[in-house]
Each structure stands twice: as structure tokens, then as C-alpha cells.
Amino acid sequence: MVFQDVVLFDDTVMENIRLGKHGATEEVLAAAKAANCDEFVRKLPKGYNTPIGENGAKLSGGERQRISIARALLKDAPIVLLDEATASLDVENETKVQGALSRLLTGKTVLVIAHRMRTVEAADKIVVLADGKVAEEGSPAELMAKGGIYRRMVELQQQSAQWSLE
Numbered sequence: 001m002v003f004q005d006v007v008l009f010d011d012t013v014m015e016n017i018r019l020g021k022h023g024a025t026e027e028v029l030a031a032a033k034a035a036n037c038d039e040f041v042r043k044l045p046k047g048y049n050t051p052i053g054e055n056g057a058k059l060s061g062g063e064r065q066r067i068s069i070a071r072a073l074l075k076d077a078p079i080v081l082l083d084e085a086t087a088s089l090d091v092e093n094e095t096k097v098q099g100a101l102s103r104l105l106t107g108k109t110v111l112v113i114a115h116r117m118r119t120v121e122a123a124d125k126i127v128v129l130a131d132g133k134v135a136e137e138g139s140p141a142e143l144m145a146k147g148g149i150y151r152r153m154v155e156l157q158q159q160s161a162q163w164s165l166e
Contacts (some may be wrong), residue, residue, distance in 0.1 A: 006068040006082035008056035014048040020074030035070035035100040062093025
């Protein structure tokens with residue numbers, strides 16, 4: 001599971017990732033690299049042995065999220081749940097997290113809860129909920145062609161992105 005609000009412990013980077021598989025060491029380093037953690041972790045005062053504070057207080061939101069993804073990579077579960085995994089990230093960190101997620105999700109069954117359409121654009125099937133009920137379902141292309149809620153959300157987010165660039 002990779003949630004929007006990451007739960008980290010007042011321990012080292014190594015131990016926070018190792019929660020995915022107790023006793024792992026080399027595998028932790030491989031998972032951290034795949035999750036785009038290695039670069040920032042090596043810059044920390046004690047690298048992987050740096051204490052990160054309660055809930056990762058000494059890290060940015062993107063760094064905390066990538067540690068959570070490293071933990072999930074290490075766990076290597078066949079089913080992955082992503083609950084708004086990129087919702088609170090800036091564009092730069094979202095891009096890094098998306099790269100890490102693409103490695104995590106390869107060959108897995110994935111359930112994604114998201115409001116950002118970019119997060120689900122490569123999904124095989126999307127289920128759109130409105131007022132607690134299924135309003136639409138299909139591939140992104142099918143939903144775009146239907147012109148319903150999904151399409152409106154995509155278009156609104158594209159307009160919002162254009163406005164922020166202007």
C-alpha cells in the first residue's frame with residue numbers, strides 16, 4: 001500500500017524501508033534505487049543510517065513518498081493499492097514518484113484511488129465514482145470518447161495546468 005499520508009517511524013532510512021522485508025540489506029539498497037531514493041539518501045549526513053525523525057519530519061513530502069514506494073518494492077506484493085499517492089506533491093517530485101511507481105507496478109494488479117487524471121492515464125480500466133456510485137467505467141480512451149465525467153475532469157485539469165503556465 002502506498003498512501004498519500006506516508007507513515008514513517010523515528011528511525012533510520014534503512015529501517016523504514018526494511019519494514020517491507022525484515023532482515024534485508026542489499027535488497028533495501030536495490031529498492032531504494034528503483035524508488036529514486038538513493039540520490040537524496042546518500043546526501044544525508046549518515047546516508048541510509050540517518051535518523052529521519054517522527055513521520056520523516058526531516059524529509060520533504062516527495063522524499064517520504066519515495067521511501068514508502070521503496071518499502072512497497074521491497075515487499076514485492078502481487079497486489080498494490082495506491083491511495084492518492086501523488087496528490088500532495090509538486091510537479092518535480094510527482095515526476096520522480098511516477099517513475100518509481102512505474103517500476104513498482106510492473107506485472108502487478110493495481111488499484112488506484114486518484115483525483116489527478118495524470119495518475120490514471122495508463123490504466124487498463126477506470127471506474128469513475130459519483131455520489132458513491134459507479135458513474136462510468138472503461139479504458140481512458142473509451143471514457144474520453146463517451147464525453148462524460150472522466151472527460152470533463154481531464155479537460156479541467158488540462159486547463160488548470162495551462163493557466164498555471166501562463
